Amino acid sequence: MKDMKKLIITLAAFLLIWGGWYICFPYFMVWMEGSSFFTALPDFLPVQYELPGDLFNYMASFLLKFFAYPAAGAAVQAAVPVFVAICVWMVVKRLFKDSDGLFWMSFLAVPAVVYLQLTDITLVKVCVMLTIVTAVTLAVLVFTCFARISVKLPKFLKFKWLNYAVPALSVVLSIYLLHAGPLTRQHEAIARLAYMGEHEDWDGILKSVSRQDALSNGFMRRYVLLALSETDRLPDYAFRYGLSGADDFVIRQQDGPLAMKFNILFYRALGLQNPVIYYAYQQSLQSSPGLSFDAMRTLADAYIGLKDHDLAARYVDILDRSSFNRKWVRDRKEKLEAIRGAEPEYQMTGCRFIFKDFYNDITALVARYPENKKYADYFLCALLADKNAGMFINVFSQAAVRHYQDTRTMPALYQEAMCLIATREPQVLDRFPVNETVWKRFTDFTEMMSKGQTGQAKRKYADTYWAYVY
Amino acid sequence: MRRLMMFGALLLMFCGCSSKVNITGKSDASPVIFPDYKDVTVPVNVAPLNFEVIDSLERDWALMIETAGDVRYMRADNGLFAFGRGLWKTLLQENKGKTMTFTLCFRGEDGWTACVPYEIHVAPEEMDPYLAYRLIPPGYSLWKEMGIYQRDLTSFRETAIYRNTQGRGNCVNCHSFRDRDPEAMLMHMRSEFGGTYVFRDGTREKLDTKTDETISALVYPYWHTSGRYVAFSVNRTNQTLLVHDPNRIEVFDEASDVVVYDVERHEIVTADVLSSDEAFETFPTFSPDGKSLYFCSSAAVGPMPEKFREAKYSLCRVDFNPEDCSFGTEVDTLYNARTGGRSVSFPRISPDGRFLVYALSDYGNFSIWHKDSDLYSIDLATGETSFMDALNSNDVESYHSWSGNSRWLVFSTRRDDGLYTKPYFSYIDGDGNAHKPFLLPQRDPRKYYESQMYSYNIPEFVSGKVALKGSDIAAFARSDEAHKIGFERK
Numbered sequence: 001m002k003d004m005k006k007l008i009i010t011l012a013a014f015l016l017i018w019g020g021w022y023i024c025f026p027y028f029m030v031w032m033e034g035s036s037f038f039t040a041l042p043d044f045l046p047v048q049y050e051l052p053g054d055l056f057n058y059m060a061s062f063l064l065k066f067f068a069y070p071a072a073g074a075a076v077q078a079a080v081p082v083f084v085a086i087c088v089w090m091v092v093k094r095l096f097k098d099s100d101g102l103f104w105m106s107f108l109a110v111p112a113v114v115y116l117q118l119t120d121i122t123l124v125k126v127c128v129m130l131t132i133v134t135a136v137t138l139a140v141l142v143f144t145c146f147a148r149i150s151v152k153l154p155k156f157l158k159f160k161w162l163n164y165a166v167p168a169l170s171v172v173l174s175i176y177l178l179h180a181g182p183l184t185r186q187h188e189a190i191a192r193l194a195y196m197g198e199h200e201d202w203d204g205i206l207k208s209v210s211r212q213d214a215l216s217n218g219f220m221r222r223y224v225l226l227a228l229s230e231t232d233r234l235p236d237y238a239f240r241y242g243l244s245g246a247d248d249f250v251i252r253q254q255d256g257p258l259a260m261k262f263n264i265l266f267y268r269a270l271g272l273q274n275p276v277i278y279y280a281y282q283q284s285l286q287s288s289p290g291l292s293f294d295a296m297r298t299l300a301d302a303y304i305g306l307k308d309h310d311l312a313a314r315y316v317d318i319l320d321r322s323s324f325n326r327k328w329v330r331d332r333k334e335k336l337e338a339i340r341g342a343e344p345e346y347q348m349t350g351c352r353f354i355f356k357d358f359y360n361d362i363t364a365l366v367a368r369y370p371e372n373k374k375y376a377d378y379f380l381c382a383l384l385a386d387k388n389a390g391m392f393i394n395v396f397s398q399a400a401v402r403h404y405q406d407t408r409t410m411p412a413l414y415q416e417a418m419c420l421i422a423t424r425e426p427q428v429l430d431r432f433p434v435n436e437t438v439w440k441r442f443t444d445f446t447e448m449m450s451k452g453q454t455g456q457a458k459r460k461y462a463d464t465y466w467a468y469v470y
Numbered sequence: 471m472r473r474l475m476m477f478g479a480l481l482l483m484f485c486g487c488s489s490k491v492n493i494t495g496k497s498d499a500s501p502v503i504f505p506d507y508k509d510v511t512v513p514v515n516v517a518p519l520n521f522e523v524i525d526s527l528e529r530d531w532a533l534m535i536e537t538a539g540d541v542r543y544m545r546a547d548n549g550l551f552a553f554g555r556g557l558w559k560t561l562l563q564e565n566k567g568k569t570m571t572f573t574l575c576f577r578g579e580d581g582w583t584a585c586v587p588y589e590i591h592v593a594p595e596e597m598d599p600y601l602a603y604r605l606i607p608p609g610y611s612l613w614k615e616m617g618i619y620q621r622d623l624t625s626f627r628e629t630a631i632y633r634n635t636q637g638r639g640n641c642v643n644c645h646s647f648r649d650r651d652p653e654a655m656l657m658h659m660r661s662e663f664g665g666t667y668v669f670r671d672g673t674r675e676k677l678d679t680k681t682d683e684t685i686s687a688l689v690y691p692y693w694h695t696s697g698r699y700v701a702f703s704v705n706r707t708n709q710t711l712l713v714h715d716p717n718r719i720e721v722f723d724e725a726s727d728v729v730v731y732d733v734e735r736h737e738i739v740t741a742d743v744l745s746s747d748e749a750f751e752t753f754p755t756f757s758p759d760g761k762s763l764y765f766c767s768s769a770a771v772g773p774m775p776e777k778f779r780e781a782k783y784s785l786c787r788v789d790f791n792p793e794d795c796s797f798g799t800e801v802d803t804l805y806n807a808r809t810g811g812r813s814v815s816f817p818r819i820s821p822d823g824r825f826l827v828y829a830l831s832d833y834g835n836f837s838i839w840h841k842d843s844d845l846y847s848i849d850l851a852t853g854e855t856s857f858m859d860a861l862n863s864n865d866v867e868s869y870h871s872w873s874g875n876s877r878w879l880v881f882s883t884r885r886d887d888g889l890y891t892k893p894y895f896s897y898i899d900g901d902g903n904a905h906k907p908f909l910l911p912q913r914d915p916r917k918y919y920e921s922q923m924y925s926y927n928i929p930e931f932v933s934g935k936v937a938l939k940g941s942d943i944a945a946f947a948r949s950d951e952a953h954k955i956g957f958e959r960k
């Protein structure tokens with residue numbers, strides 16, 4: 001087999017695997033970069049890495065910085081199995097007689113390497129593997145310089161078609177693994193939501209998450225509820241996407257980096273920088289080097305938000321020394337200039353809230369900031385989810401003065417809740433009258449229910465508060 | 471001749487000196503330098519106080535150093551003044567007990583202009599040559615990498631005593647030395663390999679310090695000068711994040727007591743005055759003569775975290791008899807939180823027994839996160855309390871430790887950026903006056919501290935290098951079972 005053909009096959013394999021990564025995991029690769037941190041600052045290295053033990057962490061962090069751009073990340077990922085194939089080919093060439101017919105052997109390991117990459121998002125194991133492969137290859141090359149080895153293999157192993165079939169099969173299997181392997185499409189989907197959340201593409205989130213996705217996946221449900229809140233549609237559609245309690249707004253039971261990322265976006269949307277900073281540090285600590293680009297960017301933005309120039313500048317300066325954050329740093333430097341000399345806005349007057357649970361927080365927030373409609377809607381929806389009608393009416397009475405003076409145009413869920421409450425306290429509709437259409441729908445719903453058509457009623461009025469309650 | 475010139479150039483490089491700078495003008499400018507080493511008092515054995523001129527458009531800087539018998543010059547490298555080791559050592563030795571005058575000069579079109587000079591005072595007393603501390607990210611409830619490190623204060627050399635990556639990433643904390651002795655140290659490990667590790671005079675022990683009678687394993691330690699006892703607190707501690715508060719997180723006790731561990735009998739001893747249900751007792755400290763035990767005590771409050779601001783700790787003292795490890799029954803109150811309205815933490819007495827320095831904050835005992843926390847000093851001879859004006863800033867000042875000769879105090883502060891705790895050193899003269907403190911020197915301080923992602927936690931002076939190796943500690947942690955300890959209430 002001619003060298004040009006081998007080169008073309010190798011290049012084709014690289015391009016196909018590159019395409020596989022680029023198409024399957026563009027957002028997850030960006031997430032991988034965000035979860036890593038690399039700097040060559042000399043004072044940073046001795047504390048962060050204990051060499052040579054942490055050499056592989058260092059190598060992995062170096063490679064991960066390229067993942068800031070999915071195309072570059074895919075190139076790194078595709079280069080790894082191709083590099084291994086080239087090493088294997090060099091070994092085969094040195095060890096076997098008439099090695100031209102054994103070119104296919106170099107592709108045998110490719111699917112295994114891709115599988116390893118899919119299970120190792122920190123790239124540390126990949127770096128260990130690359131080091132071992134390189135060392136073995138070099139050892140063979142050096143050894144065979146002194147001792148000529150020429151092992152003869154049976155002829156059937158040198159069938160010409162094997163040189164085409166095995167690489168093709170290896171690449172197909174690799175792409176199949178990318179599509180259906182251990183790193184699932186769900187990981188990619190959540191990383192994409194995180195990316196959209198970071199860029200405040202709330203409509204994008206609402207378009208990409210179906211009701212079914214939200215009902216079956218806690219991450220997606222929270223992202224879609226956040227997007228609803230940010231687009232002022234939470235009190236219209238919260239129950240369509242499976243809201244079942246205050247804990248559906250924020251992630252409490254998990255401390256993985258994706259959960260931390262969601263909480264950062266959630267509290268940032270609420271304008272609460274302390275929890276943002278808290279979760280950014282937690283997220284950071286879970287990355288391989290104990291620091292992460294994403295957390296550092298979050299911290300810089302949070303401190304800029306708090307007008308704490310010194311701390312914000314610290315993170316911006318560090319990111320300024322990394323390769324792929326230049327544009328981000330340029331934007332932040334302008335913001336930094338704007339807050340230079342400003343008094344940090346840490347000192348809050350009035351009550352201080354204890355971060356205990358979301359119910360506790362939102363209660364305190366609504367009491368402290370009654371003019372904030374977002375807080376009020378979160379609180380009211382949480383009360384509806386808890387079926388706490390008494391408290392709902394109390395809170396709504398205060399919120400209505402500021403946010404819903406004409407209750408006939410208020411969000412659907414609140415009107416639906418009023419209808420339900422009116423079955424026990426009819427006078428509530430005198431204070432908060434509802435839209436005629438809503439009342440007609442409610443009458444229809446109750447009639448269907450009284451006729452025993454529960455299933456039909458719940459299907460017909462699937463998005464309503466009534467369907468949630470019954 | 472050429473050889474002679476080359477030799478001269480090499481000598482200048484070694485010394486860190488430059489040729490004379492011809493000053494043609496004077497300016498009222500006082501350039502900002504980092505670290506702020508202007509008018510500080512330093513020990514004769516400290517590492518070079520390298521610094522950088524910051525926030526200045528001038529690029530070309532020189533420094534004129536005037537001492538009793540000489541004038542020296544040096545040039546900055548991009549604003550950074552890095553002293554040669556030889557030059558710095560000579561400067562300190564020649565000016566022991568004296569003052570050096572530093573004048574920064576910048577080059578303009580008309581030559582060199584001198585700025586307002588400042589002084590560095592060289593105290594005659596040395597400070598202990600090593601500092602041990604924990605480096606941790608200011609990262610709240612989770613952790614990843616941390617370690618206990620030691621720094622040779624006469625140079626820039628930092629080495630790890632133990633990094634948690636040498637074990638299995640477990641939390642390590644509360645390193646403590648017997649009278650600053652590198653041969654006797656203890657520390658705790660949490661979660662995997664959990665226990666209290668005591669290394670003294672070549673022996674090593676791993677202790678399971680939770681007993682049925684105490685509320686937790688041993689926590690905040692302080693060695694008795696005899697080495698026979700270590701006072702500890704036992705604390706049921708919790709943490710909460712404050713959504714709106716400059717202090718951001720609060721660590722508080724739901725219960726705490728003070729106990730004394732007898733290292734020979736492997737037994738902890740306590741008494742009613744140190745462990746009662748009605749009070750939270752914590753942060754024990756022995757007096758240098760070993761006959762008193764100081765501690766902080768607050769009336770027990772709850773429920774937590776709702777009432778954590780109501781926990782205010784008084785500074786108390788009780789007699790201690792090292793002969794039989796017994797306690798007095800009378801408790802003296804040196805600072806009364808009920809009347810004073812604030813809360814004491816980290817009492818530490820100078821080895822000469824003259825001064826007691828403590829941190830005072832608005833509430834609780836987690837002063838390392840309290841921006842209102844400041845250092846106060848009590849003259850134990852007169853009972854007079856003073857605010858340590860020279861040491862305090864608008865941000866946190868909290869943990870501190872004394873050098874063996876009672877002339878140097880190292881304390882942790884967040885004055886530089888409000889988050890990353892750094893150690894500052896202050897000279898305390900014979901009258902107890904604190905002098906302007908200086909930041910732990912680094913080779914390239916601005917670059918180092920700007921990229922440092924860790925806080926310096928529990929800075930402790932040590933009289934020599936800790937010889938323990940992290941790998942040995944890790945191997946010991948893995949191999950040995952923790953020994954249970956006994957309990958006695960007196």
